[in-house]
Amino acid sequence: MQTKKSAFAALAASTALVLALGACGSGSDSGSGGGSSEPVVLGTTLPLTGPLGIFGPPIQAGYEQAVAAINGAGGVDVGGTKRPLKLVVKDSKSDPTVVTSTAKSLINDDKAVALLGSVTPPLTIPFSVVADSEQIPAISPLTPTLAWKGANAGGWKYAYDVFVDETEQTLVNFKASDLVETNKKVALFTDTEEDGKAMGALWEQQAPAAGYTVVYRAEFPVGTTDFSQFVQKAKDSGAEVMIAQVIPPDAAALWKQMKSLGYAPKTAWPEKGGTVGFPDAAGPLAEGATVFGWWTPTNGNVGGQAVYDANKAKFGDGLGTQAVVASYAMVQVMADAITRAGSTDPDAINKALGATNGLDTVWAKITIGPDHRAVVPATAVQWQGKNQVTVWPKEQATGTFLAPAPGLAAQG
């Protein structure tokens, strides 16, 4: 008798649990056609905490400001009716597993009709997988496009990526290094992430045509803390151009060990690891560190300077604010697609998004190609104090290229 009671109690408990969860999970759906005044929900899962947490806040700011601007102008036009945008933000904790669960939650719980992405292939690829599997359009602003494209051999169906093309991006390091006198010898430090592998191969491939020779390449997993043996070998190779593709904490550790081992190349590129907040992590050693950028005041954008100026006090004069601009543009692209779709039906938005052609945004003119990529031109920016000055291309430069990198070259 006791056993039967237990079994029934178990069954009752599980049924109650299911029902309770069902009650918690139910919510109202947002209208999909014109005529409804319901907000149009856009969802985003951002690295607000964790190792990539430095990238989350500027992206969030860009999304929020764009949504506020569109709502301030009456909302997004959906089939002749102006509807407000509603942005739902979730923290991915820089964890791909959490990216998947939060992206699904944005679709299923928050009823997002479209998703806005974040940064780097490890976060953007699972995000894009959710978009394709749930058939919800999603666009990401800050993930190198070739690595992203290569993660899905069959081609992305609902996911889009707007950023630089690594082939062009890797040439920037050589073209900008041409601005100063070097021995054209290159040392590479690349992690084993998608972009580390892809870009490492591209630097090796493109160096000869650009007149450079890769004399040393170190490869290591993300999270490596001891770079001393690699640094010593790079120093011994005599390379005066040093390029690294690592995450921010690894870049700071690498720079400190370069300094302590007395390796001071003429041009030093921490790339992904040196984009945002590098002086906070590496201190004065960051001075002169150069990375690729993706926006200049004169790159053909429309209204970008106003967004940039409004944010540079908070996110710095450099890539932090460029990330705000890029993210802002993603909302513009998505809002444009919703308007052209005339509906919040995901398939209609997806079709319109894929047809985006020559759209003026605060970032640049955006055209999405058949492979769901939109490529924006890469630039080179150098840390000078707390700011990142555009040093290449020369005609868009906002400052002079300092070489050798002062932070690493300084005595003491």
Added chain:
Amino acid sequence: MSVPTRRTLVGLAGWAAILVVLVLLPGRVERGTQEVLLNLLIWVGVAQAWNLIGGVGGQLSLGHSVFVGAGGYTVAMLVIKGGTGWAAGLLGGALLAALVAWVLSFPLLRLSGVYFTIGSSAVALMALAWMVTWEWTGESRGLNIPLEAVPDRAVKFRVVAAVAVLTCVAVSLVVRSSFGLRLMAVRDDEGAAAALGVSAVGVKRWALVLSAFLTGLVGGTVALNQVSIEPNSMFGLKWVVTALVMVVIGGMGTVWGPVVGAFVVYYLLDRSLEDQPVVQALLSGVLVIAVIVAAPGGVVGLVEAAAARVAGRRTRSRAAGPTAAKITSPAGEGVTHG
């Protein structure tokens, strides 16, 4: 039919009924609810599989993320490179995880107590370091299972539900079996168990292998759910640490403890407080400490104690009737059992 056999059959009928309810859910609940349940069931599976060796067996393994990863990566590799279906991949992942556990058991089970825990965590860290540099499995880039090779949402949910229920049934059967009694005897006093002829290493080895098989099975479903997997998300210590917390909060060594613990940690803490990461982390820590100090038996232990108190009161009130009055001592002292 003997009482233990009848109890086992009734218990199995209960789990079968739960499985039927879960299998019928897709299409009857909202997608969001189904997704929450799916993740909850994955955590039930991981926690329950760990409970087999950690709770019932008393071996606090921190190496179980290896089995999650082995299961997940095997499914992905078999589907992508072997061209097999996902079902064969799941079975292959579980078998490989069991095989890995069997091999690891030889060095690990030479250790006991805290040394076993440290040894198993070292294995997990080594596996993670290996996977981020192993080119064949995509290094730290990981693997992407083609979407067309992954079961649809409803089938995926049913598979996860079946695996979660299977882990619960396995633990339920183990604790009622003679093997389970030997395992618990080893947990409670290894020396005494050995003196009674129980092979402590043998019992622990098979418990570890069974636990790893189940964990590998769950890991395979994680890969099918994630589609895009990489070493840190599959081999990270997060799996085993979270499972341990769930089992401690729910009740170690009990069948329902991991289920309750998964609900408390995943649903009440993780999901409900996802916008408050600091509060979430603090609450998890405080909750674990509070449970260890105030209720070492976890939530299930508390409920069982409360139920026993209620049952005791009923027994006493019945005993306080006319017949009982006759058998109480002249001084009126009764015997109570807490």
